[in-house]
Amino acid sequence: MQKLDKVSRFGVDMFTKCPRCFVLNYRYKIKLPFPQFTLNNAVDNLCKNEFDYYRKRQEPHPIFIENNLDVIPFDHEDIDKWRHNFIGISHEYVDKKFKFFGAVDDVWTRPNGELIIADVKATAVNEFNWDNIYAKDYGKGYQRQLEVYQFLFRKNGFKVSNTAYLLYFNGKKHNKMFDSSLSFDYHLIKLNCDDGWVEDKVFEAMDVLRSDILPDGSANCPTCSYIKDRSVINKLKIAS
Numbered sequence: 001m002q003k004l005d006k007v008s009r010f011g012v013d014m015f016t017k018c019p020r021c022f023v024l025n026y027r028y029k030i031k032l033p034f035p036q037f038t039l040n041n042a043v044d045n046l047c048k049n050e051f052d053y054y055r056k057r058q059e060p061h062p063i064f065i066e067n068n069l070d071v072i073p074f075d076h077e078d079i080d081k082w083r084h085n086f087i088g089i090s091h092e093y094v095d096k097k098f099k100f101f102g103a104v105d106d107v108w109t110r111p112n113g114e115l116i117i118a119d120v121k122a123t124a125v126n127e128f129n130w131d132n133i134y135a136k137d138y139g140k141g142y143q144r145q146l147e148v149y150q151f152l153f154r155k156n157g158f159k160v161s162n163t164a165y166l167l168y169f170n171g172k173k174h175n176k177m178f179d180s181s182l183s184f185d186y187h188l189i190k191l192n193c194d195d196g197w198v199e200d201k202v203f204e205a206m207d208v209l210r211s212d213i214l215p216d217g218s219a220n221c222p223t224c225s226y227i228k229d230r231s232v233i234n235k236l237k238i239a240s
Contacts, residue, residue, distance in 0.1 A: 004092060007206060009102030009148045012198075013141060015205040019215035021223055026209055032223055043122040043169050043184070044105060048083065051106050055079070063167070064108075067188050071116055074107040082107070091155040100202050104149050110161070117149045117164045122184075124171030130189050137220075142166055143191050151195035164191045 007026065015022035024030040054061045055073035064071055076082075082089045082104050090101035108116040119142065133139040146164040153160045166189040171182055208215060217224030 004094070005098040005206070005209075007098060007100055007202070007209070008088070009100075009145065009152075012100070012148065012202055012205050013144060015208070016144065016201065017137070017141075018218040018221035018224060019205075019208050020217045021221060022205065023209055023214060037122075040122040044120045047120045047167065047169070048106065063186065063188065069108075071108040071110055074109040074115060076107070079107065089149070089152045089156060091152055096203075096206065098206055100152070102145075102148050102152055107153075108165075113159055115153060115158050115160045117146050117153065117160065118167060119146055119149075119164075120167045120169070122169045122171070124173055126173065128168070128170045128185075128187055130168070130187065143193060146191060147193045147195040148198055150193055151198040154195070162193050164193050165189065166191065 011022060011026055014025065021032055025032055051061060051073045055075050058072055058075060060069070060072050063069075078089075081087045083106070085103045088101040088103035090099050092099045104117060105120045106118045108118055110116065121142065130139075134143075143164075146166075150160050150162070150164065166187075168187040168189060169184040170187065171184050175183060217228065
């Protein structure tokens with residue numbers, strides 16, 4: 001069986017933002033600095049534990065009831081694989097010799113069997129405003145992320161809704177006492193998605209990755225800007 005190249009949802013999103021950084025990371029194995037959001041990961045894991053509790057019972061999570069959502073957590077034997085960062089849900093392009101994959105946070109299902117893809121985020125701001133978040137590139141990136149997952153589930157034969165949800169937890173910073181406990185409020189963001197762009201972008205990313213030409217750095221890429229500035233600094237004689 002031939003070995004397939006692997007590219008992740010994160011990689012394709014990196015390509016969307018900066019093809020040069022994508023090639024440096026995937027072809028030349030130059031790992032670019034990326035912050036580790038350990039507190040966010042803790043919120044994510046605890047939220048998954050809650051969904052698993054109701055998944056086993058095939059009951060709606062209280063958030064579903066509060067928001068009049070007729071869904072329950074999707075119970076499938078591969079749910080843990082789909083949520084594993086290095087496995088996820090995948091589709092193989094055998095003729096093109098690569099596999100595309102991504103790891104979801106959670107999957108919900110309607111009574112008619114249609115799946116809803118959900119992603120969990122965490123922040124801590126004085127006033128949560130989704131419109132302000134979506135106006136920034138990382139906010140739009142959250143929707144692209146969900147659209148990729150929808151695409152992958154459809155490629156695996158599932159019936160998937162165009163509706164997706166972000167479950168956004170916001171840490172409360174102004175409680176009078178900490179008591180080693182951080183409390184949150186939540187915001188359930190409904191997104192109308194369209195995965196029609198995904199496959200073309202994946203093919204484009206793989207074509208660039210396999211080319212012998214290193215793409216130019218993106219004008220808005222902070223990593224490329226830093227590398228450019230660092231090259232100038234290296235030419236200067238600065239006393240230590």
